[in-house]
Amino acid sequence: MSAPQLGLRANLGQFALLVVLNAFVGAMVGLERTVLPLLGEQEFGLSSKTAITSFIVSFGVTKAVLNLVAARVSERVGRKPLLVVGWLFALPVPFLIIHASAWWWIDLANVLLGVNQALAWSMTVIMKVDLVGPRRRGLALGLNEFAGYFAVGVTSWVTGYIAAHYALRPQPFYLGIVIALGGLALSLLFARETLGHVRLEASGLAAAAPARPPSLGHVFFLTSIGNASLFAACQAGLVNSRPMPTWRGATIGHAGSSQPRTG
Numbered sequence: 001m002s003a004p005q006l007g008l009r010a011n012l013g014q015f016a017l018l019v020v021l022n023a024f025v026g027a028m029v030g031l032e033r034t035v036l037p038l039l040g041e042q043e044f045g046l047s048s049k050t051a052i053t054s055f056i057v058s059f060g061v062t063k064a065v066l067n068l069v070a071a072r073v074s075e076r077v078g079r080k081p082l083l084v085v086g087w088l089f090a091l092p093v094p095f096l097i098i099h100a101s102a103w104w105w106i107d108l109a110n111v112l113l114g115v116n117q118a119l120a121w122s123m124t125v126i127m128k129v130d131l132v133g134p135r136r137r138g139l140a141l142g143l144n145e146f147a148g149y150f151a152v153g154v155t156s157w158v159t160g161y162i163a164a165h166y167a168l169r170p171q172p173f174y175l176g177i178v179i180a181l182g183g184l185a186l187s188l189l190f191a192r193e194t195l196g197h198v199r200l201e202a203s204g205l206a207a208a209a210p211a212r213p214p215s216l217g218h219v220f221f222l223t224s225i226g227n228a229s230l231f232a233a234c235q236a237g238l239v240n241s242r243p244m245p246t247w248r249g250a251t252i253g254h255a256g257s258s259q260p261r262t263g
Helices: 009-033 035-042 054-077 079-090 092-099 103-132 134-165 171-189 195-203 216-226 228-240
Strands: 250-252 258-260
Touching (some): 009 079, 009 092, 054 216, 079 092, 092 103, 134 171
């Protein structure tokens, strides 16, 4: 294996692969945006919007907690192992939704999806930053977010279309099986570890580095209330990264029927 080099051009193949992988991660979220609220109303008889959207809470809490520790753990075990583990947690998600007999199955599926997002999305971000070095971090993050959220939108539209022409399940979630298997295969077979790249960058900054890295508690304090700019960024991310799905206007029925909502 050749020695690691920093820069977008030197790592273009791996960088492009990570962009594709993050699109896959976003697509896993897009699977349920349109369909799950309708599933809660029509198949599980949930009338409370709070109960229906409990899947968002289970997803968000899991993702937030694991995001806090994922980067620190990846410094010890590597980026690729966490990326692969993230995709392993995604595999049961479509099957749980397809075979759910109670709504808590949906909440459980979203706990697993939260793990997938926290590990796989975070690792694609960190690995891109590792590859490109300090000069192209903004570009790396921009392409990462574009790929992920573009995939969320496209998959939301596709699953809504499938549900409108067939049924709320299982057909829309067959796509999820393909995405999860594809993400796992790409991560396992083609993604390469990037710790060597970040160590190469760190070797050139050794003189300016602190004697001891900051503790997790210090990082949490700094990004939550210790720094106004970081606090604003975290607050904006909390509000915007998992917007509430809307399903007013029409109810997708079975076998392609669409019934207008009244009231």
